[in-house]
Amino acid sequence: MTLLDEGGSPHSRLAKSERQVPRRAVVAAIAGNALEFYDFGIYSFFAVYAGKAFFPSLDGLTGVLASVAVFGVGFVTRPLGALLIGRLGDRLGRKPALLLTIALIIVGTVGLALTPDQASIGVAAPIIVVISRLIQGFGLGGEVGPAVAFLMEAAPEGRRGLYTSWSTASQGISGFAAGIVGVTFTSLLAPDNMQSWGWRLAFALGLLLVPVALYLRKRMPETFDGRSRGGNITATPWRDLWRNRRVILPGMAMLGASTAVFYVAVYMTTYSIAVLKMPPRIGMLSPLVLGGSLIVFGLLGGWLCDRYNARVIVALPYTVLLAGIYPAYHLLILSQSVPTLLIATVLMSAMPAVAGPSVLTLIGEALPARVRALGLSVTYAVPITIFGGTAQIVVTWLLKHTGNPASPAFYAVMASAVMLFAVMAFPKGLNPFDQANGIALDLRGAFTSED
Template sequence: MAATVAGNALEFYDFVTYAFFAVYIGRTFFPATDALTTLLLSVAVFGVGFVSRPLGGVLIGAYADRVGRRPAMLLTIALITVGTLGLAITPGYAQIGVAAPVIVVLCRLVQGLALGGEVGPSTAFLIEAAPPGRRGLFGSWQLGSQGLATLVAGLLGMGLSASLSQEQLQSWGWRLPFALGLLLIPLAIYLRRAMPETQQQHAEVSNASWANLRRHGRLILLAMLVVLGGTVATYVSNYMTTFAITTLQLPATTAMAATVIVGLMTFVFALLGGWLCDRWGRKALMIWPRLLASLIAYPAFLWMAERGDAIAL
């Protein structure tokens, strides 16, 4: 559990930290005639990471079925290291010109490949390792670890924005969170190398094939649509730091504080949801919160945009 959660949280931390520092990354790698274009280019490159995530999910998921969960999760750690290292050390546009944004795009593609490949094997591992009647709670650590990643990234962002000037944050401060992630990667590798393998406990894994996927295509499509709802909410929440700085014109420390709250709430309610669905079933826990979110999203954004202060955020 510790190895899976730590590695998963670290990979999500490396991936979403880009979103929290998108304003500064945009100014470093995507200079343009106006601030909005710079921001849009930066956010577009954040989206590039999602282009390769489905590919990573399919390829590394198949690899995990063939050789085991642990080798697949070690592979994703190696890939995220390459992508994060590139982001941390690549000079800005002012130093190396157009090569800078090209390298950043390639790094985001590698990060996306790693994260796409991480979610399947790590989720399978958590569920396969769960004792009877606890699969919901064990599986909920997948999203719970994402909450931990957001929480840590937000706390680090608050600390940096409170202790550094805007010039320092823009010049080199935004690189520090990526460097910290790199320092923690050896710990994640050490933990994962000692993991047991859960695949052998589940004979049905050997029946995985493209024919089976086609046979269950309708169920897979339905599951994708269900997951989409939560995924959209997650990345809207991750964008709120940038939204607060650029649109609401709030201080960076305040914007990062919102990220901390998002991470904490994600962690707490992911685990609560996992525990409740083991007691009450899966469907109700998927349907009712999603209906509630769809009803309150628009009025919540409207209120936040009108007030434009830290309390509303």
């Protein structure tokens, strides 16, 4: 037995199943995630233009700082959404929770796309944007837990990591789409048109996914009904979370570290334009590479998770990051060329993408089904609120007040170190998936072979 095989994830030892999951069920589960990251990608990639629209009186980096602060405010309501919608997913089922989250995400996205700039409606503009982000954040906070729980429970034997990896790959698909939109718009539109309406149209394009997402989620099957299958969760969610603290606390540390690194990678477009003064058409190449990395390396990470020790699949990429982030930034600062920008972006996105499916699978398998959606939601939402909502603010502040263009590298190095400590602290063998609790889900009648 090799190091990679030893202590492998419990999903490799599950009994065989005859389940067949239609592709549309998987697409339905990741549709909200895709919409989320398209919107987040567009906001991050066009932060410079949004800053000028909503905070026209502020200078350069200060305007960008205000813009990313509005981006970050949407993370504030994530824990509340995780708590309430995650609990709904464990009581009523994964499907009702996912229908609610997509509705909330739609409301928030429409608000962001249609809000006039400050020159038109004054201080009401940033207020409306903040409210839209709060609504959107509430929905997104409850999205990940039920979606990942659904993917894990619907996965055939031996493919749980791969199915979970579509949560990561969907981020890449939407990020790649956002990058295509960014490169196309900055290449075809004059700067004035980009500032006045181009970046808003980029937001609106994300709404094209809405009818598809709604249709698919209405037709998706249910993988867990808390009312009839072990749904004896306690009167208060805090007690359920406390009972699973040995999973949730180190899980939060892992997801917090991965979130910090990911959002430094997302910041690369703003960094290349606002700090390195590279042309926008070059800076917009970064999200294309980031999206492609999440797709390819996310699915690769899921495949590896199904075959080897998930802990090793998490630790190796972050060891590479720990050693390679600063040299990559140093090279980028010295040359400021397209190849070095793409190298830095690949490093910052590919390594977390490889580890991501294993992180989610480790956490999801260690949680009993009756609290899986709640546990995953909270474990994801709290660290992403703290680090996802502040990473770009902190990095921008460091750049502004230290004058050191390598500041993002130091932040990402610290996050990588935290990840390595957290994965070592994660407990082993708490819950060999649901058989240990007598909650084996029989989905043979729930799915069809229909595609």
